[in-house]
Amino acid sequence: MPPPGRRSARRSASSSASSASRASERARRDSSSPGRGPHDRVVPPERPMNPLLALAPPIAAGLVRLLGATLRLRAEGVDMLAPSWTAARPLIYCVWHGRILMVPWLNARLRRSDGARAVSVLASRSRDGGLIADYAGRFGLEVVRGSSSRGGAGALRALVTAVRAGRDVALAPDGPRGPRGQLGSGIVALAAITGAPVVPLGFAARPAWRLATWDEFQIPSPFARAALVFGAMTSIARDADRERARKELERGLDEATAAADRLVSA
Known part of the structure; x- marks a missing residue:
């Protein structure tokens, strides 16, 4: 059985590799989206105007x-x-x-x-x-x-x-x-x-x-x-x-x- 320190190091390495894999997958998805790069920030669209508010000026x-x-x-x-x-x-x-x-x-x-x-x-x-x-x-x-x-x-x-x-x-x-x-x-x-x-x-x-x-x-x-x-x-x-x-x-x-x-x- 490997000593506790070695088991902890293996778990840390495995966790780091998993995080890197998830980040790489997110970057790949972002890059494949039309018009977006891996570092682009997604801005939510502006909410449409309430039709009742549009009646205010007239x-x-x-x-x-x-x-x-x-x-x-x-x-x-x-x-x-x-x-x-x-x-x-x-x-x-x-x-x-x-x-x-x-x-x-x-x-x-x-x-x-x-x-x-x-x-x-x-x-x-x-x-x-x-x-x-x-x-x-x-x-x-x-x-x-x-x-x-x-x-x-x-x-x-x-x-x-x-x-x-x-x-x-x-x-x-x-x-x-x-x-x-x-x-x-x-x-x-x-x-x-x-x-x-x-x-x-x-x-x-x-x-x-x-x-x-x-x-x-x-x-x-x-x-x-x-x-x-x-x-x-x-x-x-x-x-x-x-x-x-x-x-x-x-x-x-x-x-x-x-x-x-x-x-x-x-």
Whole structure:
């Protein structure tokens, strides 16, 4: 009978050989699979979208149209912008994230009544971004698809391309995650790179529901008083102090929003 140490060594060698054989067999199967190599990672397919979720954009667009038809809207600053709408120079609009719900409807209305141009809005390449793109497209808006991850570099590149192509864009500069009412640096960079002026857009409605979300998302009540205020255009030079420009834009957007709030409270 072999000593215990030799039996243990034989068992270890047998186990190692068995493990190596199993690994070799797995590698052989992977290599023989079409389009896969032995070191490729299998990524599970994306789950199909719930058909009910796909109905959200058309339903939301229909409800917003019905709601908009009941609003008693007052607009200020349209005469100031009218010459820009007939010129070739693109504009960058900004509105706080909590006030964006009616923006597609407002743009569609101004296109019919005052000759405004269709704006482009940013949507991510994710499934949620696809729903936003569907919703915006139902009002005749164009959609710029770009990723807001990794500091928003992809989104900025997509927006720069759109503006340089002559398209107006509308952004929520405190989105998509806040902090609420704090203007991010992306819109400053966009204006400085493209030379397009920024137009603050204030919207308010009263009465309105305010959701318990980070942006205090506002939904006008049917037949509410509503106000749309365009603030003064601001241009940002390439060599401008970016932080100073950011604060000035933030103040301008706050002033336009406060003016809209005053109009519906009077």
